[in-house]
Structure formats: C-alpha cells, structure tokens
Amino acid sequence: MICYLYPEPIYLLFSYDVPVLLYYAQIPATVVALLLSFYVFWKGRQFLLNRLLFLIAIFFSFWTFTTLIVWAGNDGGLMAFIWPFYNLILSFIAIFCIYFIYVFLTKKDVGFRLKIIFLTLLAPVLILASTNFNISGFNITNCDAFNFEWLPLKIYGTSLGLLAMVWILILLIRQYRTVASDFRKQIVLMGIGIELFLFSFFGMEFLATYLTKIGMLPDSQLELYGLFGMVIFMIYITILIVKFKTFNIKLIATQALVLGLAALIGSQFFFIKVPLNMLLNGITFIASIIFGYFLIKSVKKEVEQKEELAKLNIDLQELLKQRESLVHLVTHKVKGSFTRSKYIFAGILDGTFGEINAEVKTRAQQGLDSDNMGIETVDLVLNAANLEKGTVKYDMKNVDFGELVKSTISEKKLSIESKGLKLETEIKDGIYNVLGDSLWLKEVSNNLVENALKYTREGKITVGLEKKDKKILFYVKDTGVGITPEDKVSLFTEGGRGKESVKINVDSTGYGLYSVRLIVEAHKGKVWMEPNKEANGSVFFVELDAV
Amino acid sequence: MKIKYQNFLRNNFFLLILLFAVIVVVFLSYNRFIVRRDYIVEYEGNCDPTVDVCFIGCEDDECIENYYYFNIQKYAADLYGQCGEDITDCEEANVCLPEDHNCSITYCDVEVDGDICTLISESNSEIQNGDRDFQEKELLQDNNDNNNI
Numbered sequence: 190m191i192c193y194l195y196p197e198p199i200y201l202l203f204s205y206d207v208p209v210l211l212y213y214a215q216i217p218a219t220v221v222a223l224l225l226s227f228y229v230f231w232k233g234r235q236f237l238l239n240r241l242l243f244l245i246a247i248f249f250s251f252w253t254f255t256t257l258i259v260w261a262g263n264d265g266g267l268m269a270f271i272w273p274f275y276n277l278i279l280s281f282i283a284i285f286c287i288y289f290i291y292v293f294l295t296k297k298d299v300g301f302r303l304k305i306i307f308l309t310l311l312a313p314v315l316i317l318a319s320t321n322f323n324i325s326g327f328n329i330t331n332c333d334a335f336n337f338e339w340l341p342l343k344i345y346g347t348s349l350g351l352l353a354m355v356w357i358l359i360l361l362i363r364q365y366r367t368v369a370s371d372f373r374k375q376i377v378l379m380g381i382g383i384e385l386f387l388f389s390f391f392g393m394e395f396l397a398t399y400l401t402k403i404g405m406l407p408d409s410q411l412e413l414y415g416l417f418g419m420v421i422f423m424i425y426i427t428i429l430i431v432k433f434k435t436f437n438i439k440l441i442a443t444q445a446l447v448l449g450l451a452a453l454i455g456s457q458f459f460f461i462k463v464p465l466n467m468l469l470n471g472i473t474f475i476a477s478i479i480f481g482y483f484l485i486k487s488v489k490k491e492v493e494q495k496e497e498l499a500k501l502n503i504d505l506q507e508l509l510k511q512r513e514s515l516v517h518l519v520t521h522k523v524k525g526s527f528t529r530s531k532y533i534f535a536g537i538l539d540g541t542f543g544e545i546n547a548e549v550k551t552r553a554q555q556g557l558d559s560d561n562m563g564i565e566t567v568d569l570v571l572n573a574a575n576l577e578k579g580t581v582k583y584d585m586k587n588v589d590f591g592e593l594v595k596s597t598i599s600e601k602k603l604s605i606e607s608k609g610l611k612l613e614t615e616i617k618d619g620i621y622n623v624l625g626d627s628l629w630l631k632e633v634s635n636n637l638v639e640n641a642l643k644y645t646r647e648g649k650i651t652v653g654l655e656k657k658d659k660k661i662l663f664y665v666k667d668t669g670v671g672i673t674p675e676d677k678v679s680l681f682t683e684g685g686r687g688k689e690s691v692k693i694n695v696d697s698t699g700y701g702l703y704s705v706r707l708i709v710e711a712h713k714g715k716v717w718m719e720p721n722k723e724a725n726g727s728v729f730f731v732e733l734d735a736v
Numbered sequence: 737m738k739i740k741y742q743n744f745l746r747n748n749f750f751l752l753i754l755l756f757a758v759i760v761v762v763f764l765s766y767n768r769f770i771v772r773r774d775y776i777v778e779y780e781g782n783c784d785p786t787v788d789v790c791f792i793g794c795e796d797d798e799c800i801e802n803y804y805y806f807n808i809q810k811y812a813a814d815l816y817g818q819c820g821e822d823i824t825d826c827e828e829a830n831v832c833l834p835e836d837h838n839c840s841i842t843y844c845d846v847e848v849d850g851d852i853c854t855l856i857s858e859s860n861s862e863i864q865n866g867d868r869d870f871q872e873k874e875l876l877q878d879n880n881d882n883n884n885i
Contacts, residue, residue, distance in 0.1 A: 190777050190812060191822045265777065266812070266821075270769035277761065281754075304750040315757045319764035326776030326809065329823070337776065 190265035192332035197263055202254075203459075204261035211260050214413040215253040217456040222246040222419050224452055225426060225445075232438035237298055239436050241289040242426070245282060249419055252278045256412075262332075269327040272334045273318050276346035279394065280314045283349035286383055290357045293379060293435075294364045310349060317342055335402060335409075343398065350391025354384060375433050382425025389418030443488040447481030516574055524567040531560035566698050572632070573683065573700040576707035583626040583711060587736060590630060590661055591621035594654050597634040605642055605650055615653035621661050623733045625712045633708050636701045637665040637729050645669035648724060661733045668726040672718065680718055681706040702729075709733070773812035776838065779823065780805035781830040783843070785854040791844045792852055804854060811838040 198204040226246035233239040255271045255278070262268055284307050291299045299307075317323050317339075326337040361380040365373055393415025400406040427445040429435040454474045461467045534557040536542055538550065545553070575581045598614060605612045623630070641650045648668025655662050672680065684699040709716040714733040721728050745752070768774045783790035783806040790804035810829070814836045819826030832839035844853030 190773075190815065191824075193779075193822060193824045264821075266770055266773065269775055269812075270765055273761075273765055277758075298747075307750065308753060311754070311757075315761060318761040319768055324775070326778055327812075328778040330779045336778070 190327070190329050192263040192265050192268075192329045194330060195263035195332050198261040202257045202261050207260045208410050208413070210410065210413050211257065212459050214416045215257055216459045217453055218416045218419045219250050219253045220452045220456050221423050221449060222249050224448055225423050228448070229426075229430070229436050229438060233436055236437055238289070238292045238296075239438075241285060241292060242436070245285050245289060248278050248282045248285065252282070253416065259333075265327050265329040265332065268332065269324065269334065272327070273323040276323060276342060277314050277318050279346045279391070280311055280349045282390070283353040283387070284311055286353050286387060287356050287360075290360055290379070290383065294360060294376070310352075314342065314346055335398075340402075347391055347395045347398070350387055350394070354387045354391070357383060357387070371433070375429055375435060378425050378429050378433075379435075382422045382429075385425075386418040386422035389415045389421070391415075393418075443481075444485050447477070447485055450477055451481065513574060513578070516570065520567045520571050520574075524564060524571070527560045527563040527567065531557060531564065534560060569698055569700045569704065573704045573707065576704055576711070577683070581629070581711075583629060585624055585626060588623055588625050588627045588630060589621060590623045590625075590663070590733065591616065591619075591654055593627060593631045594621075594634050594652065594663060597631065597638055598652055601635070601638045601642065605638075608642065608645075609647065610642070610645055611649035613649055613651040615651060615655075617655045619656045620735075621654060621656065622736050623661060623712070624736050625733070629708045630712070633705050633731060634663065636705050637663075637731070640701055640729070641665050641667035641669065641727075645726065648726070656735060659735050661735045663731040663733070664728055666721055666723075666726065666728045668721065668724040671720060671725050672727050677718065681716065705731075773816050775812050776809050777812045777815050778807060778809045779829070781808040781841065789844045789846065790854045791849070792854055806844070807842040808832075809838070809840045809842075810836060813837075814839070 196204060196206050223246050226243045229239045230243035251274070255274060258271055259268050288299060288307065291303070314323075322339045322342055324334045324337045325339070327334045328336060358380070361376050365376050368376070394412050397406070397409040397412035397415075400411065401409045426435075427449075430438060431442045431445060451474065454470065454477055457470050458467070458474075461470055534553045537545060537553040538557065572581075594616065598612070602612055638650065638652060645667040646669065650668075651664075651666040653662075653664045653666065679699075681702045682699075683703050706716050709731055712733055714731060716729070716731050719728045719730065720726075780791075780793070783804040785804045788806065790806055793803045793805055795801035795803055808830065810832075814833075815823065815829060818828035818833070823829035832841060846853045846855070
C-alpha cells in the first residue's frame with residue numbers, strides 16, 4: 190500500500206522529503222559504530238566482550254537502517270513489516286548493554302541464571318512482535334503506525350532502556366568499590382560512555398514517541414538527536430582501547446583519529462548533491478586515507494620501538510636482579526672462605542698450632558693481611574649492594590659528626606704517617622650535630638680518608654670540617670694523582686674505576702665512593718669532588734644538614 | 737566431535753535462542769504484513785460535504801484551498817484486492833463494500849472535533865464563496881498539522 194502523499198525514495202533510503210538532520214545523525218553514527226566495533230571484533234574475535242560490542246553496533250545499525258527506510262519510504266506494506274522491529278531492537282540494545290557491562294566488569298561470561306533472566310525480559314517483545322499487540326495497522330495518509338501501536342508494549346520496550354541504565358549504574362558502582370585504581374578509571378570511562386548512550390538513545394526515543402502521540406510534536410524527529418549518543422559511546426570506547434588496551438587490542442590514537450576522520454568525510458557522500466562538492470569531497474577522502482596510511486605506519490613503528498624498549502627494560506631489570514642475587518651468593522661464600530683462612534693464619538701466629546719459625550710467621554702474617562683486605566673488599570661490595578637495594582635500615586639519631594671525623598682521623602693517622610704522608614686537620618670550632626646513623630656516617634669519613642690514602646704517593650692529606658648556614662661541610666683534600674675529566678664521569682658510580690686510579694690502586698673495587706654516595710644521599714646530603722687547586726690532587730666534599 | 741558440538745550449544749544457547757526467535761519473528765512478520773497483508777490500513781477518504789459531515793483539510797501550507805475527508809479503515813488484503821498498491825484513483829477505497837472483512841468510516845463529529853467539521857447546511861455556500869474567516873483558517877491549520885504527524 191503506497192503512502193500516496195509521499196514521494197518514492199531512491200534506493201529505499203534517500204528522499205528529498207525528509208529532515209536533513211536524519212542523514213547527519215544516522216550515517217556518521219552508524220559508520221563510526223560499525224567501523225570501530227568491527228575493528229575491535231576482528232582483532233579479538235575470541236573475546237566475548239569484543240563480540241558483544243560488535244553485536245550492539247549491529248543492532249544499532251539495524252535501528253538506523255530501519256529508521257531511514259521508514260523516514261524516506263512510501264511503501265506502507267514494507268513499513269508495516271519493519272515497524273514492529275523497532276521495539277525489538279530497542280529491547281535487544283538494552284539487554285545486550287547490560288550483558289556487555291557484566292562481561293566488561295567480570296572478564297567472563299554471565300551465568301546460566303542471568304541468561305534466563307535476559308531471555309525472560311526479552312520474551313514479551315519477541316512473542317508479541319508480529320501480533321496486533323505490537324502494531325495492528327498502518328496509516329497510509331501520514332505514513333506511520335503511531336496510532337496502531339499498543340502503548341503498554343511500547344512503554345515496556347523503552348522501560349528496558351531505563352532498567353538497563355539503572356542496572357548498569359548499580360553494577361559499575363558496586364565493582365568500582367572493590368577494584369584497583371587502574372581499573373577504576375576504565376569503569377568510570379565505560380560508565381559515562383554507556384550511560385550517556387542509553388540516556389540519549391532511550392530518553393530521546395521515549396520523548397519523541399510520547400510527545401508525538403499526545404500531539405505536542407508534529408513528528409518524531411526529536412529521536413534523531415539521541416543517535417549522537419552512539420558517537421559519544423564510541424569515543425569513550427576508543428579512549429579505553431588506546432589508553433587501557435581494553436578489548437585486548439592495540440589501537441593507537443592515530444588509527445582511531447584517521448578512522449574517525451575517514452568515516453566523517455566518507456559520510457558526507459550521503460548528503461552532498463552538487464557534483465563539484467562530491468568531487469572535492471572525494472579528493473579529500475582519498476588524500477586523508479593516503480596521508481592516514483603513512484601516518485599510522487610511522488606512528489605504529491614508533492610505538493613498536495617503544496614497546497620493544499620497554500620489554501628490554503623489563504628483561505634488564507630481571508637480569509639485574511639475577512646478577513644481584515649471584516653477587517650476594519658469591520660474596521658471602523668468598524667472605525666465608527676468607528674468614529676461615531683468616532682464623533687459621535691468626536691461629537698460626539698466636540701459637541695455637543705450636544711453635545713456628547720466622548719464615549712461617551712472616552708468611553702467615555702476609556696471609557692474614559691478605560685475608561683482611563679480601564674481607565674488607567667483600568664487605569664493601571656487600572654494603573654497596575645492600576645500600577642500593579634499600580635493605581639497609583638506618584638508625585637515625587642525633588649524632589655528633591665532628592666526633593666521628595675525629596675518631597676516623599685518630600684511627601687512620603698511623604697508616605697515613607707510616608706511608609710517609611703528612612696529615613693535617615682543619616676542624617673549626619662548633620657543634621656538628623646531624624640526624625643520622627653513626628655507623629654509616631663513620632663509614633663515609635673512613636672511606637674518604639682511606640681513598641685519599643690509597644691514591645696519594647707523597648705530600649699530605651687534609652681533613653676539614655666547617656659549618657655554614659645550617660650546613661655541615663666535611664672535606665678530604667689530598668695531593669694525589671688527581672682525577673682526569675674522563676675518570677670523573679665514573680666517580681661515585683657502581684664499580685666505577687677510572688683508568689688512572691687503577692694504575693695507582695690495582696685493588697680498587699669501585700664500590701667505596703659508590704657506597705659513600707648512597708649513604709650521604711640516604712641522609713639527604715650531597716657529595717662531590719673538585720680538583721685540588723693548591724696542588725695536584727682532589728678534594729672530596731660531603732655536605733649534611735645540621736640539627 | 738559430538739562433545740565439541742555440545743559445548744558449542746551450551747556456550748551459545750542464549751544467542752542461538754535469540755537468533756532462532758528473531759528468525760521466527762521475521763518470518764511471521766513478513767508473512768503477516770507482506771504476504772497476507774493482515775493488518776488495518778487507515779487513510780483519508782473523499783468526503784462530500786454536501787452529504788456528510790466531513791473533516792476539513794488544507795491543500796497547502798497557507799490553507800487557501802481546502803479539501804474534505806473522512807477517516808476510513810480497511811483490511812489491507814481487501815484494499816489491495818480492490819485497488820492494488822495505489823489507492824489514489826480507486827473508487828472502492830472510499831466506500832465499505834459488503835465483502836470487506838473489516839471496514840469502518842469515521843466522519844467528523846461536531847461534538848468531539850468541534851469547528852474542524854463541515855456543516856451540511858452551510859457547506860455549499862462555503863464552497864461557493866471559497867472564503868473563511870481568520871479564526872476558522874487557524875483551526876484548519878491546527879487540524880492539518882495534527883493529521884500530518
């Protein structure tokens with residue numbers, strides 16, 4: 190039966206006698222929804238969540254397709270056939286949105302009972318779809334079936350949308366309270382997207398139908414505004430994919446942008462009528478696709494490189510951990526061996542194993558010294574490793590740093606002078622209290638003085654301490670070999686041994702200054718080195734906060 | 737193979753039931769609306785204001801020219817049999833015939849519809865004069881808008 194007052198459409202979908210908004214609202218929304226959801230589906234067909242998103246987009250596309258036919262068409266019979274599906278598609282979208290959110294939140298399919306509930310909710314619209322309870326007739330003068338719809342069933346379909354909104358909101362809030370913060374962000378984004386879609390889609394549909402029925406609106410054009418909700422939903426879906434890799438696919442922002450741009454430019458073809466504009470739009474469309482292709486390619490390469498780097502970084506961290514545990518194992522074993530032989534040599538020297546001659550005594554003494562040095566080296570490495578790992582627990586107390594420095598000086602004085610070097614002190618009067626661990630701070634002063642001793646062949650070592658503006662400055666000045674700019678780079682780094690320093694001290698581990706840096710930084714202080722301006726050599730500074 | 741098939745059915749029973757139901761609905765609807773034409777068709781029939789109380793409609797947006805109609809409902813299958821797809825020049829579309837299964841004509845009811853109805857005694861002179869006062873034109877315009885929903 191032909192609606193005799195309406196023109197015949199072109200290809201079922203196009204007619205000059207429809208509001209322009211129809212094409213602007215329907216086509217971009219449908220194209221964007223179908224393209225994105227198909228991409229999601231294609232990239233992860235094995236995931237239920239991806240399949241459900243694609244299904245929702247298909248239902249939505251059916252909706253827009255049938256709406257276009259009804260708006261543009263004049264075949265009453267065809268429209269009477271299509272009209273009953275409105276309610277059905279509405280109900281399907283509502284129920285599948287709930288299903289989709291369940292899977293999104295729980296990462297698994299819903300249970301049997303819930304599926305039965307879904308089927309029960311859909312049963313009335315399915316059973317009554319092709320009966321008079323859905324529509325009983327068609328008006329071929331106005332070309333609609335508004336007056337032949339059974340209102341209770343119509344309201345039921347729309348109410349499912351409202352039910353979906355409330356149900357989804359409760360699910361999202363309940364889950365939001367129990368999950369980790371990263372997933373919370375995803376819940377918020379997904380929640381806003383789907384609720385806006387449902388609100389605009391069902392809200393506008395309800396308003397349009399209701400206001401048209403009571404005669405407040407001449408037609409149901411208002412419902413077309415609701416379709417923009419799908420575009421908003423897809424934008425949120427894109428954010429979720431790009432930012433959180435939701436749906437288990439790697440879609441980069443550039444891909445989404447180019448796809449969206451192509452969809453929007455492509456959709457212009459449906460309502461451009463002037464041939465020149467059509468040509469210009471065609472050129473723009475092709476140019477955007479070519480440009481987009483190269484853009485995606487280059488960005489993809491960059492992303493892959495970044496991902497590769499991130500993977501390598503993870504591998505490196507793993508290797509470092511393994512190396513750390515190996516170092517610990519080896520150093521403990523080595524230290525154990527040194528300690529055992531140390532006690533044997535000590536036993537030989539103190540006569541535990543009986544009388545020994547001078548030659549054996551000299552050799553035993555050399556062995557004991559060598560073991561002590563070995564234990565010292567192992568301790569240095571172990572300490573550095575513990576300091577770096579953060580396993581060292583500092584016993585922070587009010588400490589007189591001046592006393593610690595003086596104690597170091599008195600302990601090292603003999604060694605310094607026995608090497609033929611002169612020891613000078615420049616400790617100004619004052620209180621040198623700091624908040625710190627006396628054991629480790631002593632390690633700092635010991636290490637720096639020991640370092641100066643190792644690298645100074647002649648001249649003097651000066652140990653100084655002064656206080657300036659609530660800062661305590663401790664320094665150790667030597668007239669040693671000095672440090673070349675190349676070696677300065679590796680100072681205070683793990684195992685950092687300069688080329689020149691190795692020539693002087695072959696036993697250098699490179700862990701002494703590294704430990705100093707870690708200890709000082711743990712005390713919120715600074716450590717640095719400057720060349721000795723007065724003579725060839727270096728000055729090592731430590732700055733700590735005074736209390 | 738059998739287990740795989742059973743698993744597929746168990747995992748997808750929800751979607752399969754829905755798919756089956758949709759296919760049934762499509763088939764039933766197609767059969768009802770396209771094949772059997774089992775529904776009511778409503779349209780405006782040509783009304784003679786000299787004989788019946790008719791609704792007054794506007795031919796154009798300015799409502800300078802009027803036309804007169806009644807609402808008629810016919811069973812689609814009957815109407816198709818009498819007129820084919822297009823009822824524009826079909827006389828049978830404007831009357832209820834004895835063989836019609838379901839046919840009703842609704843004329844304008846002055847008590848319900850008010851001033852949008854023609855009055856039999858006055859309608860002749862109205863047609864001849866082709867003139868109406870402003871208030872009546874406004875009512876006609878409203879009537880036309882309501883009917884074009």
